[in-house]
Amino acid sequence: MNSNHPHRAPRAADKTEEGARIEIAGLTKRYLTPKGETFTAIQDVTVNVEAGQFCSIVGPTGCGKSTTLAQVSGLERPSAGSVSVGGSLVEGITNGVSYMFQADALFPWKSVLSNVMMGPILLGMPKREATDLARDWLRRVGLAGFEDRYPHQLSGGMRKRVAMAAALINNPRILLMDEPFGALDVQTKAIMQNELLKLWEELRPSVLFITHDLDEAVALSDKVVIMTTSPGSVKDVFDIDLPRPRGNVQEIRHEERFLELQGHIWESLKDEVTRAYARTAGAA
């Protein structure tokens, strides 16, 4: 259906087998608490994401999922262990990475069009070209005609679409998503998941996708990583062998293999969630 080629960003990201591979090895992150003690957020996390793979991370709240992404993006430095993207060590901001946050990270003072244009502009693309590219991307996420609106004039789902266009416009080799659809209602969420899958299949970045929604993880991913309660480390890794393209996420939810995989993963996650709950309930 979509025959036109996806636009390439000026510095076309290296998406070869090697270029988009994420290797997280023995990653540990400790924070200094205000009291001066150290707090271990994640402990010895090891995950590999192949180029073009869609990998979800699931775990109880506070287990260090966001922390893991922050180390991959280069926004923070690991206390021990390492992250490599495309074979080179992450030291500082990795190029070719896009980040989609749970909270809106749109500029409230910029129009929808200017928000989407930010990526190319920061890479030094001339304004006219960036405008055209952004218009094209708004069309692709179904927001043609909303270019001049401000974010506060959009619904939650529309804002997510803008954020998605803004994250994908640079054609990233790595896409980091931190519970991007967590705040949406069920229907909007399903629509956004389908859109994401469609765009991901066109561009094929490697994806690290954080969620607490098991169905979402199974429906979207090639691989689901389960993390333990804090300090987070990898508990289990499940390969999701559902065929691609997956089609409608709401429909595959009823397939036998889906339910089977979902059941396995829930078995693994259940203990961690109960443990995390017991801990917070005990602390309260």
Place this chain on the structure above:
Amino acid sequence: MTTLTHSGSRKIEKPMEPEAAAKAAGRSKARRRTMSIWIGRVALAVIVIGGWQWFTTEGWVDKFFFGQPSEIWSSLVKLFTEGTAFGTIWENLWITAQEAFLGFILGTLVGVVLGILLGSNKYLSAVVGPYIRIVNSIPRIVLGSIFIVAFGLGVFPKILLAAVLVFFVVFFNAFQGVREVDQNLVANVRVLGASPIQVAMHVTIPSAMTWIIASLHTAFGFAIIGALVAEVLGAQQGIGLIISQAQGTFDPNTVFACMVIIAVVTLAAEYLIGALEHKLLKWRPPNRSEAQAI
């Protein structure tokens, strides 16, 4: 949707009518509300000014000390027709407005630049912060005397005092504005490859702008105060000089007349700042700016 027949669309039109009626009713209600607000405002002015006039006429309040509206009006007319001992009222007003305006610009510029610098640099703010707090805690009006001793009776010391008063208002707002920047947004542009300067241009400054502009309303009032006080302390021309002169000759009516003139200038500036605010902050959801309009 597209399969609507003709009769179908007619059916849809019918229930629109009560809705239109409700809209008209709502509009006339709003008009009545505006009307009653204005009646209240005028009544309040009549009561205050009329009461003042009445009390002073009856002699319950001594107009020698407190002035009288009718005489304030005569003083105003006199100021504009006969001028003052220091030239026409326009010349004097021009001097004061100039001092306040230049002081406002200077104070705002320095306040914004320093506020953003210290707000985004932890080391700088730790080093300079205590000094700014110390200077802020001294009564700044006193600086006016020092400026006049140092720089004479010209306009410069007035500009300086106005700028100092403006600076602190704008500085603290700019500083706070930078501190309140959404860290998600910063992370977002940093991942996209923004340099520190680009982070400032695209995130820090625009988001601090809300705070800075909110402070400008107060800041202009302070600029006027600074200019007037410095003129009262010592000047060759200006509204402040007229005020201190009138005070020396026990002429409260001229003091009040000057207050009226300054109020008009301040309201005009307020209006311009409001227009600027509206233009720069048009991205904001309307309920917030409405809440500020009170």
